[in-house]
Amino acid sequence: MAVREVEMETAHQAIEEFAHKALGDVAGALTASLVVIGDKLGLYKALTKGAATPAELASRTGTTERYVREWLNAQAAAGYVTYEGGRYSLPPAHAACLTDEESPACVLGAFQGMTAAMRANGKVAEGFKSGCGVGWHEHDPELFVGVERFFRPGYNAHLVSEWIPALDGVREKLERGARVADVGCGLGASTIILAKAFPRSTFVGFDYHAASIEKARERARDAGVADRAKFEVAAAKEFPGEKYDLVCFFDCLHDMGDPVGAARHVRQTLAPDGTWLLVEPMAGDRVEDNLNPVGRLFYSVSTLVCTPASLAQEVGLALGAQAGEGRLRDVLEQAGFTRIRRATQTPFNLVLEARP
Numbered sequence: 001m002a003v004r005e006v007e008m009e010t011a012h013q014a015i016e017e018f019a020h021k022a023l024g025d026v027a028g029a030l031t032a033s034l035v036v037i038g039d040k041l042g043l044y045k046a047l048t049k050g051a052a053t054p055a056e057l058a059s060r061t062g063t064t065e066r067y068v069r070e071w072l073n074a075q076a077a078a079g080y081v082t083y084e085g086g087r088y089s090l091p092p093a094h095a096a097c098l099t100d101e102e103s104p105a106c107v108l109g110a111f112q113g114m115t116a117a118m119r120a121n122g123k124v125a126e127g128f129k130s131g132c133g134v135g136w137h138e139h140d141p142e143l144f145v146g147v148e149r150f151f152r153p154g155y156n157a158h159l160v161s162e163w164i165p166a167l168d169g170v171r172e173k174l175e176r177g178a179r180v181a182d183v184g185c186g187l188g189a190s191t192i193i194l195a196k197a198f199p200r201s202t203f204v205g206f207d208y209h210a211a212s213i214e215k216a217r218e219r220a221r222d223a224g225v226a227d228r229a230k231f232e233v234a235a236a237k238e239f240p241g242e243k244y245d246l247v248c249f250f251d252c253l254h255d256m257g258d259p260v261g262a263a264r265h266v267r268q269t270l271a272p273d274g275t276w277l278l279v280e281p282m283a284g285d286r287v288e289d290n291l292n293p294v295g296r297l298f299y300s301v302s303t304l305v306c307t308p309a310s311l312a313q314e315v316g317l318a319l320g321a322q323a324g325e326g327r328l329r330d331v332l333e334q335a336g337f338t339r340i341r342r343a344t345q346t347p348f349n350l351v352l353e354a355r356p
C-alpha cells in the first residue's frame with residue numbers, strides 16, 4: 001500500500017476503535033439505569049434463589065414477564081447475569097456486589113447515587129456558562145441516599161478497625177470517653193458506626209443540609225445510639241462546641257466553598273491535643289496520576305456534584321474530588337495545622353491526621 005493509503009487506514013481504525021469505546025460508555029450508562037431498576041424491584045435478590053426463566057423471575061418478583069425478559073437479555077449482554085438454555089443466573093461474585101448491602105463490594109449505592117447525579121445535567125451545563133454553582137441540596141434526594149449506601153460498607157470495613165487505630169492515641173481516648181464532632185456527616189453513617197463502637201464517647205454530627213440531618217436522627221434512633229449520637233444542622237465554619245478530642249470530615253471538605261475557613265474553625269474547636277481525621281477521595285497530586293478508572297469515577301462525579309457544590313457556597317474554592325494530598329496539606333497549613341500526616345489509605349480513600 002502507498003504511504004497515503006496506510007495513513008488513511010490507520011486513521012480509519014483509530015476512529016472505529018474510539019467509536020466502539022464511546023458506544024460502550026453509552027451502553028454502560030444505560031446499564032446503570034437498568035441496575036437501579038433491578039435493585040428497586042428486587043430482581044437481583046430474587047435471582048439469588050436460583051437460575052430462572054423470565055416468567056419464573058417475573059413470578060418471584062410480582063413483575064411482568066415481557067419487561068423482565070428484555071431486562072435479563074440486556075443484563076446478560078452486559079455480563080451482569082449469565083444465560084444458558086433459557087435460564088438466567090446471577091454468579092455468586094456478582095451477587096456480593098448487587099445484593100449484599102453489608103459487603104464492602106456492594107455497588108448498589110453507587111448506581112443509585114450516580115444515576116441521581118446525572119439528573120442535574122441541565123443545571124450543571126448552565127453552570128458551565130454562568131459560573132454559578134449547584135448546591136448539594138439542589139440534587140435529586142436519591143443522591144443523598146445512594147451516597148450513604150455506597151460509603152457505609154467501606155466505613156464498616158475500615159473506620160473502626162483501621163482508620164481510628166492509625167491515628168495517634170485516638171482509639172484509647174474514644175474507649176475512655178471522648179467528645180467527637182463529625183462534620184458534613186450527611187445521613188450519619190460514620191457517626192453511627194463510631195457511636196456503636198465506642199459507647200463511652202459522645203458524638204455530634206453536623207451538616208448544613210437539614211433533610212440529611214433529619215434522616216441521620218432517625219437512623220441513630222433505629223440503631224439504638226440516639227443517646228450518644230446527636231445531629232444538628234450547622235455549616236462547617238460555624239458548628240458549635242469546643243474542646244473536641246476528635247473532629248472527623250468524611251468525603252466532604254472538597255464539597256465545601258471555603259475549606260480553609262472550615263479548617264480554621266476545626267482548629268478553634270479542637271482540644272489542645274485533639275485530632276482532625278480528614279478522609280478524602282484517593283488521588284495523586286498531578287492530573288496524569290489520576291487518569292485511571294478511579295480518577296475517571298471521581299473526576300466525573302466531581303464535575304456533576306462536588307465542584308458545583310463548592311461553587312454554590314461562599315469563596316467557592318472548588319478543590320474538586322481529585323485534589324490530591326499536596327493541595328489538601330496546603331489548605332490545612334493555611335489554617336494553622338502544623339502536624340499533618342497520611343495515617344493510612346485504601347484504593348478509594350486518603351486518610352489524613354492533622355493536629356494543631
Ligand SMILES: C[S@@+](CC[C@H](N)C(=O)[O-])C[C@H]1O[C@@H](n2cnc3c(N)ncnc32)[C@H](O)[C@@H]1O
Pocket residue numbers: 136137147148151183184185186187188189190206207208209212234235236237249250251252255256257309313
Ligand atoms: C459526599 S457527602 C458525604 C456525607 C458523609 N460525610 C458521608 O461520608 O457519607 C458531602 C456532605 O457535605 C455536606 N456539606 C457540603 N458543604 C457543607 C458545609 N459548608 N458545611 C457542612 N456540610 C456541608 C453535604 O450536605 C453532604 O452531606
